[in-house]
Amino acid sequence: MPGDRIGFFELVEYVGGGGMGRVFRAIDTRLGRTVALKILPPEQAADGDAFQRFQNEAQSAARLDHENIARVYYVGEDRDLSYIVSEFIEGANVRSLVERKGPLPLAEAVSYTLQIAEALAHADSQNVVHRDIKPSNVLVTSEGRVKLIDMGLARMRQSDPDGADLTASGVTLGTFDYISPEQARDPRHADVRSDIYSLGCTLFFMLAGQPPFPEGTVLQKLLQHQGDQPPDIRQFRPELPDESKQVLEKMMAKDPRRRYATPGELESDLLMLAGRIGLQPMSPTSRVWLTPPPAPPVSFLGRHLPWMMPMASLLCVVLLLDWFWSRRDDSLPPPAEMARKDRTEAVVAPKSLPSPTTTPKEKQPTDELFPEPFESETFSFLPGEWGTYAPGSTAGSNPSAGQPSAEAGSESPASPASSVLRPGGPASKQGAAWPADAFWPRLDNEAALSPPSIADNPSLPRAGSSAESAPKRSGVLIVGDTAAGENEFTSLGAACASAQNGDVVELRFNGPREERPMKLSNLQVTVRPGKGFQPIVVFRPDEINPVMYPRSMLTLSAGRLTLIDVAVELHVPRDLPADNWSLVETWGGQSLRLERCSLTVCNVSDQLMTYHPEVAFIRARPAPDAGTSVDGAPAATPLASIELVDSIARGEAIFLRVEELQPVHLLWDNGLLVTTDALLAAGGGQVAPKPDETLRLELRRLTAIVRGGLCRLTSTPSNPYQLTVQFVCTDDVFVSAPGVPLVEQDGAVGVEQSRQRLVWNGDGNYYQDVDVFWMVRNIDPEIPPEAMSFEAWKTYWGPSRENQPSRSPLAWKRYPNSDRPLHAHTAADYTLDYTLDYPTFGDGEAVAPGCRSGRLPPLPSEPLMKRPSPTRFFRDNGSVRRSGKD
DSSP: OTTOEETTEEEEEEEEEETTEEEEEEEETTTTEEEEEEEEOHHHHTSHHHHHHHHHHHHHHHTOOOTTBOOEEEEEEETTEEEEEEEOOOEEEHHHHHHHHOSOOHHHHHHHHHHHHHHHHHHHHTTOOOOOOOGGGEEEETTSOEEEOSTTGGGOOOSOGGGOOGGGTHHHHOOTTSOOHHHHHOGGGOOHHHHHHHHHHHHHHHHHSSOSSOSSOHHHHHHHHHHOOOOOGGGTOTTSOHHHHHHHHHHTOSSGGGSOSSHHHHHHHHHHHHHHTTOEESSTTOOOEEOOOOOOOOOHHHHHHHHHHHHHHHHHHHHHHHHHHHTSOTTSOOHHHHHHHHHTOOOOOTTOOOOOOOOOOOOOTTTTTSOOOOBOSSOBOOGGGTTTOOTTOOGGGSHHHHSOOTTTOOOOOSSGGGGOOOTTSOOOSOOOOOOHHHHSOOTTOTTOOOOOOGGGOTTSOOTTOOTTOOOOOOSEEEESSOOOSTTEESSHHHHHHHOOTTEEEEEOOOEEEEEOOEEEESOEEEEEEOTTOOEEEEEOOOOSOTTTSOSEEEEEESSEEEEESOEEEEEOOTTSOOOOOEEEEEESSOEEEEESOEEEEEOBOTTSSBSSTTOEEEEEEOOTTOOBOTTSSBOOOOOEEEEEEEEEEEESSEEEEEOTTOOEEEEEEEEEEEESSOSEEEOOBSSOOOTTOEEEEEEEEEEEEETTOSEEEEOBTTBOBOOEEEEEEESOEEEOOTTOOSEEEEEESOHHHHHTTEEEEEESOEEESOOOSEEEEESSTTSOOEEEOHHHHHHHHOTTTEESOBOOOOOBSSBOOTTSOGGGOOGGGGOBOOOTTSOBOTTSOBOOSSOOGGGSOOOOOOOOBOOOOSOEEEEETTEEEEESOO
């Protein structure tokens, strides 16, 4: 009770308590300081395991010395009461703050999370795992400093965990609202990544005002932490930036390998988020981050003085220059008179030194309309030499200029230099004499021609350039092993950075070459290999910071990129804890065309499935500056155009990921898609799209191995709207994993409303291993999903929308090994078993659905195993017939 004395500590007041003891504010009578004293109740002290846990808590906390961790001063016993003495913190815990104030501002929540991450980094360096991170264990002082308490509380385990009651396992397992999946399974397997998961749940609580899974019993919460994805934080806080959602998703990843591996990695992303929202430390050495105070009001002079001073200085300079030039020597004639005087001077015959004389003549109206004849310090042109001059030539080499005139006469020049004549000057060098008026024809002459142009004669150098100047830019940029010439580069990124509209980039190298991410803005470029070369462009991320290494390898913004006969690969390392990688990312309206190209994404797990989630071959999203139009109405979103011809995409990634209702038109004519995921994945949006904004996919002769289904559409309460998806599929082969829907809609409000978002037009398509053709999941988990079988699918669309579909087994000529990752598969793995008597096209290829493998780019692979099939098929007069053994 308050007023009692335990040891040399006097109890002042009761503060609070939990499963491991009661906490009092006390006075250290020896040192005269205020401390926090935690007492283990006698009924728990009698339990040997509880007493051992209490001792271990003190020992674990005593090993730590960090300003964001409550320090332990002393541990002892008095009157059979065990107690721990620690630092007393004046403040409130995060749970009380949120209950009193509601969800915290993002800046405040990030500041607290940063400080806890630093505390966890220190604890990890001392091999201490907290295992009970939760809002009530995070205290905040009046200055905004965070203190982590109960350090090491959940580090101990029960001696008989198999017989433990789950309702009493908060000591050993942590709190169920914030417990990590692996800690719930076995506390001994928890490490610092478990604390990061719990910290993610705590950050979610600070932003949303509730834990990720607030409802249900203890068992239900444990199961939700094990298998359910936490809700999108923007359902509760739509104004939060994308970075906050990404940080939270990574902190609360179910698989520890996909979380932040260390608190230091978490700090890096949090610091980037802090910089984006304007957080700054209180001082260079402070760990407390605050939003800078608003700037004080600026006076009139403060607003306008920065531009008034430069303008005043510029005005003074102009006045001084005007005054200086106005004081020139008045004895000199005006420039116009000097020019007229020079044009009246007579040029005498060679080898004579007459004194120049001038003859006044009447001013002509054309004298001031034409500039002086072309002249430089190196050479001048005579009237008869226009169009015939070439660097290094002489007057004698020009027949017309080499002959003397009747009035002056001349001799052959002795040297090239002697052919240089300055019009209007004294005849100190050999050359023909010409009257000044003969150099420029007069306007009143009916046969007058415009002055000659240097651009009319490519042999003439431009003014200000030498004869050795570089030739005109060719528009073909070369990427090779050396960069000796002006248009030669050693990397594709450097070539694209120097490219102009309409340029062609030629890759003159063989095999793989690693590149860094690049962005093309307002640019139309074609990339192709040089003749006889087989280049492979490889991207291999090595940096988690998206500023240092963007998540997209090729970013297109308001331009057009054409790839021809190019192989592009993305290798995502497992040890790089980042998601949302993409090979190509389009922003707003732009165009991407691939001809005979191959796209490869290496992102395989040990089970030969996708390792990093949300990796995409192509990611389409609106431009960052997309928004409202000038009149305030919602701006129309430009269409992104993607076209593939005779191309392959293979690997462990979504082929097309559409975000924020970006309209896309995808055309794929003859190709192979092999992926562990889906061909299309699209999320929802907050604003209803316009009627003409759709996703249109035209697939012709495509063999699609889509283990994640063909199409996956997802809506959430905060993003309920969807684009209408239009499929036009002709002679395609779709192979899915058993039980995976061909089309899946998740988060629907109503089945009929969701079905209106899909328009299907199919002709002659084959479906292998497709059991469920259409699955609609309601946003209410209590409503069971509605699945559609093949027969129901055909009935729903009718023969006009789904003509001659088939689920007959396909006869593969070759079949890939099951132990090979999909990114190593080639077109040869999915060639159908044609026979010589089947109908053929003009090029000799059999009529059958799926890709024409002979037109696809060749890719190396290991030897393949054969798997015979009893069924073969061909198209005859518009119908499909089967042959072979049953």
